[in-house]
Amino acid sequence: MIKYAANALLATKISFSNAIAHLCEKVGADSRKVLDGVGLDRRLGRSFLYPGVGYGGSCLPKDVKALISVLKKHKISAKLFEAVDEINQEAAKRFVDIKLLKFWGKT
DSSP: HHHHHHHHHHHHHHHHHHHHHHHHHTTOOOOHHHHHHTTTTTOOOOOOOOSSOOOOOOHHHHHHHHHHHHHHHHOOOOHHHHHHHHHHHHHHHHHHHHHHHHHHOOO
């Protein structure tokens, strides 16, 4: 459970960063400045507060999905982690779209 909880928290911070970056893009704010400001709070720290392609690798996606499964098995709401997973998938798609737009001029 500790590994699932720790990895889910890291995944949540990454998805949070991507959601805030997307919002900043829409409202004309500088996401780096916003997230740097958030990271100045010692309770939160700066680690994993960088927007990008989303989380990946062999552990974070698997552990988030496993935690969702365990929560549902025990009839506990998994909405938070389902949203984390959804935002992560959207971030990867947005990243590709942005790169295609820069390279080809279209998505």
